Amino acid sequence: MMKYSAIKRIRFSGFFLVLLFVGAIALSSCSALRIKSASAQVPQVVTSILSDPKTFNPPFVQEAPSPTSIMFDGLVTENGLTGKIEPDLAESWTISEDKKKIVFTLKPNLKWSDGKPLTADDVIFTYNEIYLNERIPTDSRDVLRIGASRALPTVKKLDGRRVEFTVPEPFAPFLRVTGLPILPAHILRKYVNQKNQDGKPVFLTTWGVNTPPNEIVVNGPYTLERYDTSQRIIFRRNPYFWRKDSQGRQQPYIERMVWQIVESTDVALMQFRSGSLDSISVQPDIFSLLKREEKRGNFTIYNGGPASGTNFISFNLNKAKNANGQPIVNPIKSRWFNTREFRQAVAYAIDRQTMINNVFRGLGKPQNSPISVQSPYYLSPEKGLKVYNYNLEKAKELLQKAGFKYNADGQLLDWDGNRVRFTLMTNSGNKIREAMGAQIKQDLSTIGIQVDFTPINFGTLVDKLSNTRDWECYLLGLTGGVEPNDGANVWNSTGGLHSFNQGPTPGEPPINGWVVSDWEKEIDRLMIAGAQELDENKRKEIYAKFQNIVQEELPVIYLVNPLSLAAVRDRIKGIKYSALGGAFWNIYELPLAKN
Numbered sequence: 001m002m003k004y005s006a007i008k009r010i011r012f013s014g015f016f017l018v019l020l021f022v023g024a025i026a027l028s029s030c031s032a033l034r035i036k037s038a039s040a041q042v043p044q045v046v047t048s049i050l051s052d053p054k055t056f057n058p059p060f061v062q063e064a065p066s067p068t069s070i071m072f073d074g075l076v077t078e079n080g081l082t083g084k085i086e087p088d089l090a091e092s093w094t095i096s097e098d099k100k101k102i103v104f105t106l107k108p109n110l111k112w113s114d115g116k117p118l119t120a121d122d123v124i125f126t127y128n129e130i131y132l133n134e135r136i137p138t139d140s141r142d143v144l145r146i147g148a149s150r151a152l153p154t155v156k157k158l159d160g161r162r163v164e165f166t167v168p169e170p171f172a173p174f175l176r177v178t179g180l181p182i183l184p185a186h187i188l189r190k191y192v193n194q195k196n197q198d199g200k201p202v203f204l205t206t207w208g209v210n211t212p213p214n215e216i217v218v219n220g221p222y223t224l225e226r227y228d229t230s231q232r233i234i235f236r237r238n239p240y241f242w243r244k245d246s247q248g249r250q251q252p253y254i255e256r257m258v259w260q261i262v263e264s265t266d267v268a269l270m271q272f273r274s275g276s277l278d279s280i281s282v283q284p285d286i287f288s289l290l291k292r293e294e295k296r297g298n299f300t301i302y303n304g305g306p307a308s309g310t311n312f313i314s315f316n317l318n319k320a321k322n323a324n325g326q327p328i329v330n331p332i333k334s335r336w337f338n339t340r341e342f343r344q345a346v347a348y349a350i351d352r353q354t355m356i357n358n359v360f361r362g363l364g365k366p367q368n369s370p371i372s373v374q375s376p377y378y379l380s381p382e383k384g385l386k387v388y389n390y391n392l393e394k395a396k397e398l399l400q401k402a403g404f405k406y407n408a409d410g411q412l413l414d415w416d417g418n419r420v421r422f423t424l425m426t427n428s429g430n431k432i433r434e435a436m437g438a439q440i441k442q443d444l445s446t447i448g449i450q451v452d453f454t455p456i457n458f459g460t461l462v463d464k465l466s467n468t469r470d471w472e473c474y475l476l477g478l479t480g481g482v483e484p485n486d487g488a489n490v491w492n493s494t495g496g497l498h499s500f501n502q503g504p505t506p507g508e509p510p511i512n513g514w515v516v517s518d519w520e521k522e523i524d525r526l527m528i529a530g531a532q533e534l535d536e537n538k539r540k541e542i543y544a545k546f547q548n549i550v551q552e553e554l555p556v557i558y559l560v561n562p563l564s565l566a567a568v569r570d571r572i573k574g575i576k577y578s579a580l581g582g583a584f585w586n587i588y589e590l591p592l593a594k595n
Helices: 029-039 120-131 139-144 185-193 265-274 284-293 331-337 340-349 352-358 392-401 431-445 458-468 484-491 518-532 536-553
Strands: 044-049 076-078 085-087 090-095 101-106 154-157 162-166 222-228 232-237 256-261 279-281 299-306 310-315 364-366 421-427 450-456 473-478 556-558 560-569
Touching (some): 120 154, 120 162, 120 185, 265 279, 331 340, 331 421, 340 536, 421 431, 421 458, 431 450, 484 518
Parallel strands (some): 044 256, 421 450, 421 473
Antiparallel strands (some): 076 085, 101 162, 154 162, 222 232, 232 256, 279 560
């Protein structure tokens, strides 16, 4: 899992698609020379990402890591070690006795990266005109919705530094969801108010990847200095960033951050070993190699325990038709995918222990829940969570019970004699996911299913999931965290990442025949109830029911929870590594050793 997604993960309350890889770099010989030459003049850290960013506008971010994670702050943040809420742009807050109001007081003398004051007006603008504005399609709104009515909070200005948030009923994640990035009203308000030729806010296309970096005004530790498509993103220290250390020195200490864009983990490993980058996510297949080189290579491998994110496969359960009247999923395959016994049989047929032993080299354990193991709401198998231990006989029994049958060659056929065959996609260039997909293809062949495993570019895959819905089954992961309501954009039936049965999104032409199943409706109810409930024990009971419904219905089939491992150069001091925060959640206070 990419750890930059957790630098201040609460800024993006909600779950995001992750690429399972960070801290790598791919350089041609000449660009490596330029980076090294620059590092001799400017204190910098070089890491990497697997694909180009889709936007520099925080409300529209759907993947992690995103450059905006080190460019914008919210009112509060999440401690990367403990998961607890801490002040960020707000210096303090008070919560009313009835738990329906929070008054935030901003830190004094806050500024944007262009030197303009950051005030309560920016907070009001950000929430009322962007996150709470139904004309702005953002997944962030999913985690702000409250109760069965799906009401949104109201936000009003009390004075230049104080803002009041009000909800219609108690809302357990209330404080946590106010960590969304604050945006500059003096720059962006005009784009919210302007309409394009389709009558939509110009803001929808503002701060895209073609925007000149000097036009993007931020409040976080780093500003965008340069973006070279398919090559790198360069960040420069924000001179107006609000944080200072105990001696009054400006933070962050590291002058420049460079994110190289690379689509191959093999090249990433080569470049880390050559010293061209400062951090790499340690996947199981390279752990032993890097462990032997740890001392000589002047780096440390950090172990954060079980990763907080998830790895899973998911079938497209959407029964709707697109705007052209064509079924989103082939009706024959849709019937298979929407048969619960089929999904359960697939779960029983995947040998996750072999996957742990071979793909993850023993550095992981079976994953069974949509909630991170670090969360107090996680339900373990020992406490009653339904699991699918490898059992081919059980898999075949379920398939035959559902009406599937086998021919003389052991191939699985459906009720009408159709060969059971589907395409499994994942993001290309990721050796771990490609190995997982290859094993799934082999495992399912043992129950007569033919899997066409097809790794594709991550951006293309996200487009299929979010826009065209043109997919059958995919293998990916999601970020994790301690608050289950952060997954509202995944589990609510109208959520922006409810990919296994994606409904119509704001501004999209109607899709006919979209059906929400009874169990999806029950998950909707439980997600609302869990957010309403303030008693911790009762919240645990609610989320236990949620986890067991997910495991019974299997809209996603969870696979392996690997250890969270990263190698970081010893010249970067102050690392406080964790599965929740990764290596750089406290980037603002990390110094570089002097040569």
